[in-house]
Amino acid sequence: MINRAMLRGGDIRGSVGGAEADLDATAARALGAAWVDVLELAGGAFVLGHDMRLGGSELARAFAEGAALRGSDVVDLGLCSTDQIWFSAAVLEVPGVQVSAGEHLVNLNGFKFCSARAGLLPEKLLLQVINRAVELERSWREPARQRPTAPIVVGRVESDDTLEDYAEHLRNNIDLVGLQELTVVVDAGNGMAARTVPAVLEGLRVTVVGLHERLDGTFPFRSPNALERMSQETARAAVQEHSADLALVFDGDAGRCAVLDETGELMSTSAVATVVATEVLRRHPGGTIVVDPLTEAALGHVVEGLGGQLVVAPTGRRALREAMERVGGVFAADHTGHFLFSDFYGADSAMFCALHVLAAVGRGAAPLSALASAQHRFLTSGELNLVADDPQRVLAAVGEGFRGHLLNGERPDELLMRGRAGERGEWWASISPRAHEDWLRLTVEAEDQAVMEAIRDDVCWFVSQLEPVAAVA
Incomplete structure (x- = not known):
């Protein structure tokens, strides 16, 4: 059954499968009808897609049925990545709906929404x-x-495929001329990157070492969350085995991407943002880059050194998008792995981000580790899961324990901490609960490896003293 607690960060997400499931065909059909009613789409149209999660095609079909019964046409893309929906909504100038639960666990599914031109919808509307x-x-x-009587005019559901147009748009908005040949490990995680990456890289001088390329919504080999350390282990080994230039590890819906350098080491999200910002400013000299408070520490001097302008906004896709629109930004990034581009209609795209990284390495000036270290000085813990039976209570206690380092953030369920360890430089940390899961998500970055490890271990130790708590996963 649908309930209001399923609205999380602009998505509607719930459990699937079993007698107690939040989402089934009836619930999806009701959501489709409600979507048309509230947005007044009768007589109009929207674009719909789904990823390979269990029940995704059934939920999409039911959503389309409910919408059509209320008089809206549906452009059904079938299997696609989340950012392909953003692209399609922008190009077709209609709202978009993606059936996906992003990086979340296998027993979850849900709906992601955007307005025409890939804009974000107000949570009040959702x-x-x-x-x-x-x-x-x-x-x-x-x-x-009985089910309410359908309108006299019932909407049509028509299939379409925008993958080639999506791939061409990405390639056309990056300077890819004269790049040297690269070997790239791509771990699709049995998710949608297995479909999008070959289309985007077609015709480029890239040899792909593919991992987990079979679409499988049970995620048999690793978590759909690419930013977890354990999700990167196979790609790390493959980089070393094949002497690859880098590795790309994608979320299940291809919504986020972890990048490993040629040594197999994880690049922090702010290091990736540094490389991408440099590429974007090549195309948009003097452009404005939007970052959240934690990413500012890493990018500030880089952007200014390249002649760009830096604007700081709260963490999260919505806040970044609003700031980009307000100041005419060309790129935006935050510490959680969101990368938004004006050349992608202001929307978030991990694939576009990855293509910028490939372009930077493909120019052959230096390997990825050197490109990052030349401009970026922060080391990362990666994303850690702290298992807790009562995440909200633990989060409150951590906030009290580290009060002297807290930053004011827009998101009430996330703690942002920042400090300086004398001559060893700055550090920051983020800790937040994971939706529908008894975990807290921790990320730490610092200019000094020992400082990063000390802050990471301090937070983990503090959490371990609170009952009831399990371990780090």
Whole structure:
């Protein structure tokens, strides 16, 4: 059954499978009908896609049925990455819906939304969609009541495929001329990158060492979360085995991407942002780069040194997008792995980010580790999961324990910490609960390896003293 707690960060997400599932065909059909009612799409259209998660095609089909019953046409892309939906919505100038739970666990699925031109929808509007869907679902599940009469004009559901257009757009908006041949490990994680990466890299001088390329919504080999250390182990070994130039490790929906350098070491999100910002400013000299407070520590001197302008905004895709629109930004990044581009209609794209990294390495000036270290001075812990039975209580206690280092953030469920360890330089840390899971997500970066490890270990030790808590996963 649909409930209001399923609205999280602009997505509607819930459990699938089993008698107690939040989402089934009836719930998805109600959401589709509510989507059309609230956005007044009767007589209009929207674009719809889904990834390979369990039940994704069934949920998409039911959502389309509910929408069509309320009079909206549906452009069904079938299997696609999340950023392909953003692209398609922008090009077709219609709203977009993607059936996906991103990097979250296998028993979850959900819906991601955007407006025409790939803009983000207000959460108040999505709450209206949920409220309307709750009402419809309740009435449709009552045996004694009939489904509301359909409008006289029922919408059409038509299939389309925008993958080639999406891939061409990415290639056309990066300088890829004269790049040297590269060997790149690509770990699709049994997710949508297995479909998008070959299309995007077609015709480029890139030899791909593919890992986990079979689409499988059970994620049999690793977590769909690419930023977890354990998700990167196979790619790390493959980099060394094949003497690859770098590795790209994607989330299940291809929504985020971890980058490993030629030694197999994980690049922090701010290191990746540094390389990408340099590439973007080659194309947009003097452009404005938007970053969150934690990424500012790493990018500030780089952007200014390249003649760009730096604007700081709160963490999160919504805040970054709003700031980009306000100041005319050409690129935006935060510490959680969101990368937004004006050349991608202001939307978030891990694949576009990865292509910028490939372009930087392909010019042959230096290996990726040297490119990053020349401009970026922060080392990362990667994303760690602290398993806790009561994440909110633990989060509150951590905030109290590290009060002297707290930053004010826009997201009330995330603690942002920042400090300086004397001559060893700056550090920052982020800790937040993972939706629908009894985990806290921790990331630490510092200019000094020993400082990074000390802050990481201090936070982990502090959490371990709070009951009931398990271990680091």
